[in-house]
Amino acid sequence: MSTLHTVNKSPYEKSSVGSCLAHVNSGSAILFYEDAVYATIKGASIEQLVTGTEGVKLYALGADLKARGITDDKLIDGVEIVDYAGFVDLAAEHDRVQAWV
Amino acid sequence: MAIEVDGKSLETDEEGYLVNLDDWVPGVADIMAAEDDLVLGDEHWDIINFLREYYEEYQIAPAVRVLTKAVGKKLGKEKGNSKYLYALFPYGPGKQACRYAGLPKPTGCI
Amino acid sequence: MSEDIKKFMYLNRRAPHGTIYAWESLEVVLIGAAFDQDVSLAFFDDGVYQLLKSQDTSGIETKNFSPTYSALGDYDVTKLYVEQESLEERGLTLDDLMDLKWEDEDDDWAEKDSIRLVSRAELTDIIEQQDIVFSF
Structure with missing residues (x-):
């Protein structure tokens, strides 16, 4: 079973990003949106946690990155930017969606 | 509430402010001023x-x-x-x- | 200046767009600025994100209030303390923040920096010196 995990809370304010990263298996994907996109900035204290999951694809919602001033040069390597349609596609491509609220 | 400007009806709140900022045209100011008996210079x-x-x-x-x-x-x-x-x-x-x-x-x- | 001037500090600890706290804080600061007190702002924890450059909310259809921080100088709010450790933990530096200035009327309108980078220990002391602290 492949799972799309979605997280929307800041990793520094809530434990959902951390818990999500601790509960993903290889072959799954994580989509960061709303305040969770702050988890995709490189050079941050949680970068190793975010990149430490093997075989897990990382996505971030473009509109939320743009709103928060997170430009492409600030992103962790390997994080793929998707738009709202891409969000829908990801949900359709995976067997299920697990929301970390 | 609403005001009539250039044949279009623009929505205003209870204090007379435009509800949608993008509705504004210079005529809005002239018409609001006229209601206050003012001519804009x-x-x-x-x-x-x-x-x-x-x-x-x-x-x-x-x-x-x-x-x-x-x-x-x-x-x-x-x-x-x-x-x-x-x-x-x-x-x-x-x-x-x-x-x-x-x-x-x-x-x-x- | 009268004897009644108190030191007011607004603590900003939340990221800007996911919740309403940052904008509410900014509105209260602008309203409170009318009362001629000694006002300063602290940005730490996720609050440092409020000051990031190039924020553009057109894609999420919310008000982009980040340009409003540049108006604070007009309201005589000229002390914005930013905590160094909070920036570092988030992979950010001072260069990632907006270049906020205020004009000093008493110094021929010279432009001066509003942002003051301070350490966690320094900020702790600055907060302790305040008469009134508002948390957002």
Whole structure:
């Protein structure tokens, strides 16, 4: 079973990003949106946690990155930017969606 | 509530401010002024245009004392005082001029 | 200056767009600025994100209030303390923040920096010196 995990809370304010990263298996994907996109900035204290999951694809919602001033040069390597349609596609491509609220 | 400008009906709130900032056209100011028995001249327009530029840049309508200071700096010291601004906009330069300019009520104005 | 001037500090600890706290804080600061007190702002924890450059909310259809921080100088709010450790933990530096200035009327309108980078220990002391603290 492949799972799309979605997280929307800041990793520094809530434990959902951390818990999500601790509960993903290889072959799954994580989509960061709303305040969770702050988890995709490189050079941050949680970068190793975010990149430490093997075989897990990382996505971030473009509109939320743009709103928060997170430009492409600030992103962790390997994080793929998707738009709202891409969000829908990801949900359709995976067997299920697990929301970390 | 609504006002009629150039044949279009534009929605306003209970205090007469435009609900949608994007609805604004210069005719809005003329019609609102006419309802207050005022005819707008260049000096009014200097202030209205200044307010629109300020909003465009900072996304807020300035408080009266900020407006006064900024007008003094931009349009000259003799215009940067509340006497001059109240003479132009007797209902209060913040409230009245912002309404004509299509902006929300200045933050902090009651 | 009268004897009644109190030191007011607003603590900003939340990221800007996911919740309403940051904008509410900014509105209260602008309203409170009318009372001629000694006002300063602290940005730490996720609050440092409020000051990031190039924020553009057109894609999420909310008000982009980040340009409003540039108006604070007009309201005589000229002390914005930013905590160094909070920036570092988030992979950010001072260069990632907006270049906020205020004009000093008493110094021929010279432009001066509003942002003051401070350490966690320094900020702790600055907060302790305040008469009134508002948390957002």
